[in-house]
Amino acid sequence: MKDNFFCVVSPNAITVTIEKENNYKCSTYLDVLSQAISKEYKDFLEIQDIIEQGYDVDFWTTIRNDKIERIKKILLVREQIEEAVISFNNNMFDKIKEYLIFSVSPYHLKYKRFAKSFKQFENSRTLPLNVRNMITYLKEQVQVIENILTAEDYDVLIKNFNRYVYLKKQIE
Structure with missing residues (x-):
């Protein structure tokens, strides 16, 4: 059932619905966010290698820390979507x-x-x-x-x- 839910994601709220109208499937959001996390993590590993080699450590440390913050933000949004879907699914089941x-x-x-x-x-x-x-x-x-x-x-x-x-x- 969860695979048929649609999400509206805004900076302040995540709305889960069964209406397709101009909305993406929640699973699509989760897939895209997982891909983004994977890409950011690969970049993080490359930057970490550069830092370990000792090249321009201050600059790359700043970039690495930015990557860490981006990964945290993406993870947070993904968790919020997952929680919203679970909550919606449970409420719909109860109804x-x-x-x-x-x-x-x-x-x-x-x-x-x-x-x-x-x-x-x-x-x-x-x-x-x-x-x-x-x-x-x-x-x-x-x-x-x-x-x-x-x-x-x-x-x-x-x-x-x-x-x-x-x-x-x-x-x-």
Whole structure:
């Protein structure tokens, strides 16, 4: 999911969004910043070699220190983007889960009661196949809803919600 987020990076703030409108992917910013860090670090190593050889040490030490400061600034921006993406991702997950819980909760007790009322018949061979299937669907749906309620990541949440939708169609 994180790979589909877009960033607006300004000197004072980093905004993460799912809207593409005139924004770059956050992952693009992170890639470019990583490349910049790598380039600055290579320059730093070359400058360090020059200093160690004793050529114009004061001049090159100043340049080296500037490189160190640039690397620190780039690292800081990269960390801020990463933190903003993580925060946005967590908030979005919480909102999606909250909405799904709101959507499925009314059915949780309903299906649980139905499944419980049929419990005495669930192993009965005299029940028609469609009724036995319905009992199985109800039991599975209760478990799927419980999985949604306790989901900790997108994969579990989406997988179980898709299963919920399928089972709901079978039940109704």
